[in-house]
Amino acid sequence: MPVEERKRVIEKIRHGGWTTPTSGVLPGYAQANLVVLDKAFAFEFLLYCQRNPKSCPVLDVTDPGIAVPALAGKDADIRSDIPKYHIYRSGEHVETTENMEHLWTDTSVAFLLGCSFTFEEALIQNGIAIRHNEENCNVPMFKTNIDTVPAGLFSGPMVVSMRPMKRADAIRAVQVTSRFPDVHGAPVHIGDPSEIGIINITQPDYGDAVTLKEGEIPVFWACGVTPQAAAKANKLDMITHAPGHMFLTDIKNETLGVL
Amino acid sequence: MPVEERKRVIEKIRHGGWTTPTSGVLPGYAQANLVVLDKAFAFEFLLYCQRNPKSCPVLDVTDPGIAVPALAGKDADIRSDIPKYHIYRSGEHVETTENMEHLWTDTSVAFLLGCSFTFEEALIQNGIAIRHNEENCNVPMFKTNIDTVPAGLFSGPMVVSMRPMKRADAIRAVQVTSRFPDVHGAPVHIGDPSEIGIINITQPDYGDAVTLKEGEIPVFWACGVTPQAAAKANKLDMITHAPGHMFLTDIKNETLGVL
Known part of the structure; x- marks a missing residue:
């Protein structure tokens, strides 16, 4: 991936110029599912991921309030760099947005999970x-x-x-x-x-x-x-990506191969 | 592993009749490193494991105050079923014990990490x-x-x-x-x-x-x-196994193979 190509796509998504699915975008690089929770629930969710690694394989977890995923995309902002977000309140999908800066707080933690792409x-x-x-x-x-x-x-x-x-x-x-x-x-x-x-x-x-x-x-x-089904089943507040509208990491697919 | 053989060894360790290293014990079954922390530090440590999976591959995490590792040994008690424990206070190794029930609290969380055996x-x-x-x-x-x-x-x-x-x-x-x-x-x-x-x-x-x-x-x-080096480097309180004196899981080695 030329760095310029990544920059161009990320910029476009960030400023609302790209709101469609990301399948096939930046080939060779991993994409990721998003789950944002308050840090009060971060341990329980990370434990949920550890206990369900096939559903929830963790690629990166941000520090509370820090919107930059250091391991999965140092140049990115998790609040704006996904084409569409789903907002869950008490387990209900109440809104789809192209940006979630207004919902991000000092205690927000973002989890990026591996994607089948x-x-x-x-x-x-x-x-x-x-x-x-x-x-x-x-x-x-x-x-x-x-x-x-x-x-x-x-x-x-x-x-x-x-x-x-x-x-x-x-x-x-x-x-x-x-x-x-x-x-x-x-x-x-x-x-x-x-x-x-x-x-x-x-x-x-x-x-x-x-x-x-x-x-x-x-x-x-x-x-x-x-995790979106878990939000629904347990009436939780959660911010996620909209299915198919993924976060574009700078992790090469092949580096995720264990052998 | 015959269930009786496991029961016999675990009972012996539990009651202080086995205080030597566990290398070669119960062949075919995984052994595990132990880290016990207060739940206030559980998220940060689980995140540390996620960020350092080669050093700290998580096999199981107990719920706070629950001494039974449900995924790695339903019949075991993490407070007594390891031959020797190391107690770290403010990063110093202050004690080696054969039991740590007196140090376990309602907010203790035990992490079991995979072992090279x-x-x-x-x-x-x-x-x-x-x-x-x-x-x-x-x-x-x-x-x-x-x-x-x-x-x-x-x-x-x-x-x-x-x-x-x-x-x-x-x-x-x-x-x-x-x-x-x-x-x-x-x-x-x-x-x-x-x-x-x-x-x-x-x-x-x-x-x-x-x-x-x-x-x-x-x-x-x-x-x-x-993690014991991390305890020392950061002057942390931690309970661990004594090196070589591992927790005996009921997880078959071969089931940990990814291919």
Whole structure:
């Protein structure tokens, strides 16, 4: 990534000139889910992440009141550099904004969690096409009957993202994504959606439906939208990214591979 | 591991009948480093672990005041089930005890961090002998000039453990230990000790010296004693295990492999 290209995109997002999804932007670099909480809840949430590493792989945590993510983007401001934010109050999604400076306080802590865009790039490099890219829409995401491991106020269902593929590709996808535990790692389920409580594969809870072709099976990965389900389940205040509208880190995807 | 064997060993440790190092005990199961802090410092320490995952890979964190590590040993009591504890007051190691029930409070939080005994087993299975096992002593550990990434009150030098081996074995050791990020993962340094600030390889800061044979190089891994160096550097109160005297988890080593 030329530094100028990153600067150009970040500037555009910061000043409201970019409000669409970030899929495919700055290829080769990791993108991240956002969760902002008051520091009073920061320990419990970090513990929730530690207990649920597949859903909530932590890339960076800011110091209270500091809006610069030192490990994931020294040049960025977490309050303005995401195209769209979701504001949750008492678990309800009450607002979508392009900036959240007015809600950020001296006690705000921002958590950046790894995003599946990183492993999608690795899948594509392994010859496995990504259906929602082909169909030019958001990845389909579903609430499941898999309970996350609670920590303090945080609990609720695991949210998963789904990608359809041939059985042989599913095996390769397990291998490829196992290399990347910091961006959700290996799938959590392969095949029959009903086993993890998904009734209708054509009606995702978040994102868009995609085509499941003859001879394909759905493959499910833990998803960084899981904290938003925890906010809802426990009536919490939280600021997050809008699904698909991610934070652009300066971390190279390949450096997240464990082997 | 037969459940009875585990029960027998844990009971013995709990009642003061076992006060020696735990290397080689309950083979196939992970052992863990201990750090106990007041909950007022729990977030900063968990963040320190997140920022320094090679030194401080978190296996479990107890809820405040709860002495049972639910994820790492449901049958255990963290206050009594380690052969020896080190007590740090204002950064000084003031006491070694076989039990720390008298120091545990309603606001105590215990952190269990992965231990190199897990990857040593994998190295042995790959035909790489472990010198300190051959010489029947503790692994040599050194303070380095590598700074950990600070978080709140926690900062200081990375502590490393050292294993001598042939160059070809060092390459295999990188591959083998990369599979186990939750127990320190790949080495942090290979060869010339002076490059990471180690002046005399025959005088470890913790543990015992081992023989470095002709044709061998020292290989260095991040070590779970790093928090004890952080306690010293920042004059903190902390309860830890005594080096080599670990907590016996019920987590199978192999389940910690990422691939």
